[in-house]
Amino acid sequence: MSEPRTPGLRAQSVYRALRRAIIEQALKPGMKLPEDSIGEQLGVSRTLVREAFNRLSVEGLVELKPNKGASVAYPTLEEARDVFEVRRGLERLVAENLAGRLTPAQAAELEEHVRQEEKAHGQDGPESIRLSGEFHIKLAEMTGNALLLRYVQESSSRCSLILAIYGRPHSSECAVSEHRQLIDALRAGDAAKAAQLMDHHLQSVVTRALLSPRTEPDLRDALSRYALSEGLTPP
Structure with missing residues (x-):
């Protein structure tokens, strides 16, 4: 897949990659989502990562807390x-x-x-x-x-x-x-x-459904295939 050329397309690709990683449980509920690490892994700026976080927050998939950053939501x-x-x-x-x-x-x-x-x-x-x-x-x-x-x-x-x-x-x-x-x-x-x-x-x-514990994966391993599927690569 060719790499998106415009900021709008890249923002959409970042959002889709993160959303699918959450839905498919590669990024586990409660997992911390540091902007810099994710931006580096996806080859995009922190601004685009933050934009994706905002969209995912509206959908209830990401929690944004002041001074604590973002994490995958963990509903009660x-x-x-x-x-x-x-x-x-x-x-x-x-x-x-x-x-x-x-x-x-x-x-x-x-x-x-x-x-x-x-x-x-x-x-x-x-x-x-x-x-x-x-x-x-x-x-x-x-x-x-x-x-x-x-x-x-x-x-x-x-x-x-x-x-x-x-x-x-x-x-x-x-x-x-x-x-x-x-x-x-x-x-x-x-x-x-x-x-x-x-x-x-x-x-x-x-x-x-039944309560069951989950383990937390490495962030780089979790995101690698989603980055590739959206044409996002680290610099």
Whole structure:
């Protein structure tokens, strides 16, 4: 991938690299995020790193504390419950709005995504969690409601972070079979069933979660492949 040439593109690349590293648990919850080290690893200025931190803070993925710098957010169990409760309400709305409106092309796109989930299932916990979250974001995007998409994307990102803390291996992944059931209900136009399946599906994710400790990786090792994927290289 060629290196971004403009500051705007580089800022977007820094944001995407850090966001994906957090969602895929390469950067663990509570981990310190020094601007200088991250800027050096990604080959960008501290200004661009700070800009990415601000965006990630709005999404609830990074905590910014005066005189203490940035760190990956570490939501409490109470906060986790609140986030999942809000997400369930949002995604019931997604299911109700999308039922009967799913085009053949959209259904095919969702089916292809589920096939990717099946390949990753049980092999790479972080990758499965990321793909599961992306499935839900795709659904929200297909409603055509930009505001709903924004809220689902934010809540889904926070839930991925929560599962990185409290989810035991593989149990925190969305069940792929439940995704297929959702597609079938949406294709059939059964709004009530689609909403019920969505609610049950997300509640099952919470039920499968269990408090589990995590270890903290080296910052350079954690970010190296994300820097390369976004065309960011150290000077």
